[in-house]
Amino acid sequence: MIDASLLNSTFRLIAPILLAALGGLLCERVLVFNIALEGTMLLGAFTAVAVSFYMGSSMAGVLAAAVVGLLFSLLLGVFVVRLRSDAIVAGIAMNLFASGLTIFLLRRIFGAKGYFKDPAIVGLNNLEIPIISEIPYIGDILSGHTWVVYLSWVLVIVVWIILFKQVIGLRMRGVGQNDFAAETLGVNMSRIRYIALAFAGALCGIAGAQLSLGQVTLFAENMSSGRGWIAVVAVMLGRDHPVGVFSASLLFGFAEAVSFRLQGMMLPHQIADTIPYLITLIALFIMQITRSRRNSVITN
């Protein structure tokens, strides 16, 4: 059952979760609990389809999704950072806003209800990596993805470098460890939070574009279907570290790939659909158990 094509789809399916989770990680580092990843991703998915449809370019679609995601996330920033709204209420409101707005625009712009699919939407092509695609098995797994998938892998390294090798990352980590101390040492808290949110928004926008232009070539109402929330869990599981977040996303991508596979084989799709969420819950559960064990060892 675990063959190259299953692992290939795993790597394809982790991209949206991974991208959103990398964004969530940066927010978490500066103590902004961002649960609007879901809505930002959804808005990105819609923008990507709309722009690709009108401009005939998937690249334009991805870029527009990143920009819209960034702006949307900055709007969240205005509420959370500037107006000091409760991050949870504001996040929920932003998610509902994105959901309502995309459904409204779907009907208003495209006259479509439920989903919009059109040959004029240009999807993302799968790219073969020259040398790796020649290697048997590994080539089948790692090659043949959209550029956004490769970008998500590169971004793991980029986020790692930003966090651990750059001044801005040092400041972010400082805020995460002791925001008061960081502020007294001259870190501009608002500024660093806006930067993290902007980055997260762009990443979520791209994640949405991969969802609507990479995995399929259509936009469906609420098509992010909880992936932003799974990303929130991936940040927790990955303990705010890019490599940890990558591993967690790998698990969830695999769960989703298995869910698709089982759907085609023996399980009714209603049950198969629940697998990713079930795995997410179980993973969180196991992590908390092992952590509380470890903590009790330390404190005792």
Add this chain to the structure above:
Amino acid sequence: MTADHEHDNTPSDPPTSTSAKRWLQSPLRKWREEITSLLIALFSSFLIGGMLILLSGDNPLLAYAAIVKGAFGDSFGIASTITRGLPIIGAGIATGWAFKAGLINLGVEGQLLLGGMAAYIVAVSVPLSPILLLSLTILASMVAGGLWSMLSGWLETQFDVPILVSSLLMNFLAIGLVSYMINFHFLEVGGSRSQTPMIADIQRLPRLVPGTSLSAGLYLIIGLVIAAMFMLRRTAHGFELTMFGANREFAVSTGVNPVRMTLVTMFSSGMIAGMVGFILVFGVHYRMIDGALTGPGYAWTGMMAAIIANNNPVGIVVGGLFFSAVQTGSSAMERTHGIPFEISFVVQAIIILLVASRKGFSGLKRKDTT
């Protein structure tokens, strides 16, 4: 928005005279500020919604007139507004009850769905006299919703898995599970949709206004609101729950058992949600239809009502009826003017966003989830 916020930061406006000063210091002042800020939020939201309608090429004033006419224009509109308002108010009380205790139950949608399904299963499979069966179906819906919700609470108290995350993810599990049961175990033979057969006439909640879907569920919701008010204002449990939400450490130090409070509150919250599922199945649809309980977003609209009402049951009734009127009116507007009904969701979300800039969950601090 900004002006409003600055007003918030400078609570002591320069008094014009001593009597005005005394009036400002009265408890009414807090109310006045609350209501003023709410009205500003409402006005701004409809302004933004209006701009959206204008941008998409329609006349917002005509659209809003159509909404008001659709929601309150005739007895049918009013009955529809109340009918849609019932599950919203119920879900709002379910959410607000947990929020009041500082527990972020985002799983009302799934709890409501499972409640409806459990009640349906009992109704079609247990042979009992109608009255006994009715009580048993209500009980089944409440227990199903309550246990599902309490599972989230248990995951938090025992294993530190945040309720916020587990309750939300469990919605997807409930949706899959119920859809599976409808399609594989209770599917109507020869039906054109994914739905179960209808329940017997005698099991249905009686309709109050002929020609509308307004059912005796109204009495259940009225009872629920009164019970919630009474519990919060007059009982020790309600007092402890409020205290637990406002300041958990303090509540625990005065002897509130946090594990017990979390589990009981999550159970109650899910129980109310389950009952809402019962009202929808036995008062409106008379069957389980795949997606009919989650599609209209009752749970989420109810949550919005809880947020703007600051979890006050009477406020939730007002907020729930308001959102229901906006949605009912928007459906009418879609029929007459062709503007998508979903504009109501956009306006609602903006209202919440603006209200959220003023307040959070009562006393709830940002929880370190990692």
